Amino acid sequence: MSGESSLQRWRAFKNQIAMVLSGAAALFGLFWLAWILWTTLSRGIGAINWALFSQLTPPPNEVGGLLNAFAGSAIMCLMAIAFGAPIGIAAGTYLAEYANFRKIGSAIRFVNDILLSAPSIVLGLFVYTLVVATTGQFSAIAGSIALAFIVLPVVVRTTDDMLRLVPSQMREAALSLGVPQWKVTVQILYRGALGGIVTGVLLALARISGETAPLLFTAFSSQYWSLDITQPMANVPVVVFQYAASPYESWQALAWAGAFVLSMFVLLLGIAARLILLRNRITNE
Amino acid sequence: MSTTLEADIRAEKSASGDRVFAGLVACAGFFVLIALTGAAVSMLWGGWEAFSTFGWEFLTSSNWDPGARQFGALVAIFGTLATATIAMLIAVPISFGIALFLTEVAPPWLRTPVAAAIELLAGIPSIIFGMWGLFVLAPYLSEHVYPWVNDNLGELPWIGTVFQGPPIGIGILTAGLVLAVMVIPFTSSVMREVFLTVPTRLKESAYALGSTKWEVVWDIVLPYTRTAVIGGVFLGLGRALGETMAVTFVIGNAYNISTSLLEPGTSIASAIANEFAEAIDPLHKSSLLALGFVLFLITFVVLAISRLMLRQLKRREGSV
Numbered sequence: 001m002s003g004e005s006s007l008q009r010w011r012a013f014k015n016q017i018a019m020v021l022s023g024a025a026a027l028f029g030l031f032w033l034a035w036i037l038w039t040t041l042s043r044g045i046g047a048i049n050w051a052l053f054s055q056l057t058p059p060p061n062e063v064g065g066l067l068n069a070f071a072g073s074a075i076m077c078l079m080a081i082a083f084g085a086p087i088g089i090a091a092g093t094y095l096a097e098y099a100n101f102r103k104i105g106s107a108i109r110f111v112n113d114i115l116l117s118a119p120s121i122v123l124g125l126f127v128y129t130l131v132v133a134t135t136g137q138f139s140a141i142a143g144s145i146a147l148a149f150i151v152l153p154v155v156v157r158t159t160d161d162m163l164r165l166v167p168s169q170m171r172e173a174a175l176s177l178g179v180p181q182w183k184v185t186v187q188i189l190y191r192g193a194l195g196g197i198v199t200g201v202l203l204a205l206a207r208i209s210g211e212t213a214p215l216l217f218t219a220f221s222s223q224y225w226s227l228d229i230t231q232p233m234a235n236v237p238v239v240v241f242q243y244a245a246s247p248y249e250s251w252q253a254l255a256w257a258g259a260f261v262l263s264m265f266v267l268l269l270g271i272a273a274r275l276i277l278l279r280n281r282i283t284n285e
Numbered sequence: 286m287s288t289t290l291e292a293d294i295r296a297e298k299s300a301s302g303d304r305v306f307a308g309l310v311a312c313a314g315f316f317v318l319i320a321l322t323g324a325a326v327s328m329l330w331g332g333w334e335a336f337s338t339f340g341w342e343f344l345t346s347s348n349w350d351p352g353a354r355q356f357g358a359l360v361a362i363f364g365t366l367a368t369a370t371i372a373m374l375i376a377v378p379i380s381f382g383i384a385l386f387l388t389e390v391a392p393p394w395l396r397t398p399v400a401a402a403i404e405l406l407a408g409i410p411s412i413i414f415g416m417w418g419l420f421v422l423a424p425y426l427s428e429h430v431y432p433w434v435n436d437n438l439g440e441l442p443w444i445g446t447v448f449q450g451p452p453i454g455i456g457i458l459t460a461g462l463v464l465a466v467m468v469i470p471f472t473s474s475v476m477r478e479v480f481l482t483v484p485t486r487l488k489e490s491a492y493a494l495g496s497t498k499w500e501v502v503w504d505i506v507l508p509y510t511r512t513a514v515i516g517g518v519f520l521g522l523g524r525a526l527g528e529t530m531a532v533t534f535v536i537g538n539a540y541n542i543s544t545s546l547l548e549p550g551t552s553i554a555s556a557i558a559n560e561f562a563e564a565i566d567p568l569h570k571s572s573l574l575a576l577g578f579v580l581f582l583i584t585f586v587v588l589a590i591s592r593l594m595l596r597q598l599k600r601r602e603g604s605v
Binding site for chain 2: 114115126152267
């Protein structure tokens, strides 16, 4: 009898230990993330002022802002979305509607999943040999192509997933009315999956807006105001990297301001993307 | 008569429309295949000069000296593997704890918001982790933690040398720590999703037999999800191996191989990030591209294993 109750007590004790440890692990993990967020907030907010958004990147120890970097990042991210999203949506459509249960479909899905988590610096090297080495100079266009290769797998994945969530009765109903398949896809399925596809594009935008590694040797950076996409172009991540690694305090402050704006942008995009997905799910139900 | 003709024309139009559309989306699908192959081939091609000049020695030599035109990748490969291993040693148990907390332990009203917060944090750009590592974590470690580590762990037999070294704050161990913090949101999100796929009736049967929560997790949830959990761990490992910015800030960027984890080192990704834009010597450039190819191969294998293991779960889910 007493043996049984001591076994019970041992099991309950082991359970207690495990529960406490898992709670501690959760606290521990969140602690670091909160610390990082707090660092970015406290160091970034102090450096936010009007000059940040209205002046160009300054020489060391002079007042300035990141206007050219913001403009360059916006241009390159938009171009990357313009290159990557249409191809991604088309490829996702192929996977979900044309190759869903075929070998080639699962092969492409497999490769896409690998591309999704491939090191971004490797994609930078790829675009370097593809574009920069052939044209002979760093350019904003090379930077946006490198970013487009990061957009591509994200959009492929979400489009594929979202199209497969559209009930097959919708396809069958439309096809039985004699609507050609491409019209079914464009006019009916895309409409049903629109929220999901937009979410995918937003998530892709959030991912590329902070990407530094693939831009280091494609777009490089520039201290000047330049909108010429065949030339090197300033962008927030690379400027933040260069300024943070510099010994000048004024540059480091600007780097924190840039980091703060980047994180806020990424967090807001992430929240927006999830809200769209949530609203979509509620209306679908 | 005319109506049939019209219908014929329309049918033909829609058939050709179908063909064009199918062709277009198929091209886009194959473009994904070409993108990955192209990345591999371009780096192999660009790194060919280095591979043919040094042969296997490129992988086994620890001598990286652009001045003397000697390039060996061993130091960078060691740094990549060492930092990723440290990161996973810390991140896996913590992520398991978080996933366990979010699926079994926490009160239900707390689960969704915390899980959403962790997922959001997974999206924070890695450069911010790097800056935090350099400006906040490294000074703290060098002042408060590493001297203690030196004094206490450095005296231990066998593993003591691992913890001896200059407490400058940047080095392999710091890079591993920053990577761990970066990887935790990823692995814990994947593990949580995987744990959620366990059928409720399995868990309820175990509870009905009088199991404690821990016994349900250890004897029901984990065996059921083992493959996918390992897949999730490998997914995190793939990220840690290829991460550039978070490591570049804190690893020290020294071509130095040492038994001490407190010494600065370098990794493949940070070597490329630091040197590529400034490399003028074609052999130097080619060596960095060859390094990129090595990194590609390592991460490809790790990610392929991860995807195969995660896929197995999906298949079983479908059959249950």
